[in-house]
Amino acid sequence: MATSQKDFETAVNQVKLLQTDPENEVKLKLCCCCCCCCRVPSSQLKLYALYKQATEGPCNMPKPGMFDLINKAKWDAWSALGSLPKERARQNYVDLVSNLSTSESSSQGKPGTDGKQSGHDAVVVTSEDGITKIMLNRPAKKNSVTTQMYHEIMLALEAAGKDDSAMTVLTGNGDYYCSGNDLNNFTDIPPGGIEEKAKNSAILLRKFVDCFIDFPKPLIAVVNGPAVGISVTILGLFDIVYATDRATFHTPFTHLGISPEGCSSYIFPKIMGPAKAAEMLIFGKKLTAREACAQGLVTEVFPDSTFQKEVWTRLKAYSKLPQNAVRISKQLIRNTEKEKLHAVNAEECLVLQSRWQSDECVNAVSNFLSRKPKL
């Protein structure tokens, strides 16, 4: 039986729902492997190609340049459909959506079908002993931060700022504290192309960092392992940074063709001096926990074997201090710099918006994403 336009529109709406659902990565990857060159899930590419074929007919867009990996993958997928009639493309699209939806319901309740955590528990928030703990919980991916997680962390901070806890802790589950931005965030290109992606990412990043600048209570980082990228830069906005002696601090921005964020371009030179900051932020020097402590980025380093016990005992004691005095003291220390920090944040995001569109960045990210899987 021929697929009606209504069936097709229903399927298109179903896909929109899948794409706005925090678990979309899992769902859209269920039945297909990845496109190996740019890691756009191949089911997403198939959906894209069939949609274009069904609505516009055979591929009519000019072939993108070789460095435009995402659009090139889309072009390849659409061109591969040749002269498939629109009606057949509609039918195939509806069938594919139906298969994806079936695999979605059969995978419910199985966390991380492909080894990923679902968006819902990739950030775990708990409150105990007057301390709100925000834990990055994606250990298989070294706690790298997906777009969904940025939103969840912002929501958690907003709630923690208003709850009755004395302080808020950010930490990671597993062997890593956080490996920074999930580089797959750059593969999900909207219809407006890479410009729109870069603009949206800059807006998100600015809001994210603003939440740390404006956080009203003591913010503590419990750095349980190596830290990379944005998880390092925002440490300058924390009031205390406790680190295990296993932790390292790495900001490989120029290697990725990008530039510093999290107000680090202003705060790092202030706390460690311009020369040390340059070595980290320009040349990507990885610091040990002890080096980071000597340079003022880390408050105190603990032996890994006693790290959790010592840190939580200390924090529980601090959480019993008179709360209003603690808050007011934090605000006295931080408020004079707030306006400057917001301006620095805005400027860093603007620069990044352009870096994300550069060949240097696109190539570095695709190199990482196309690494051979470990055996």
Ligand SMILES: CCCCCC/C=C/C(=O)SCCNC(=O)CCNC(=O)[C@H](O)C(C)(C)COP(=O)(O)OP(=O)(O)OC[C@H]1O[C@@H](n2cnc3c(N)ncnc32)[C@H](O)[C@@H]1OP(=O)(O)O
């Ligand atoms: C809205 C946008 C805001 C953007 C803000 C700007 C932020 C900028 C940054 O944070 S820049 C820093 C980005 N991070 C990195 O460049 C780190 C990349 N990762 C690595 O170099 C390594 O994975 C490692 C050194 C962190 C760990 O190495 P290793 O111990 O050898 O483990 P694996 O590489 O096998 O990692 C295990 C598993 O995790 C995946 N993974 C780790 N980090 C990331 C990441 N940042 N993005 C995406 N995926 C990551 C890795 O691919 C492995 O997955 P697999 O098992 O192969 O499926």
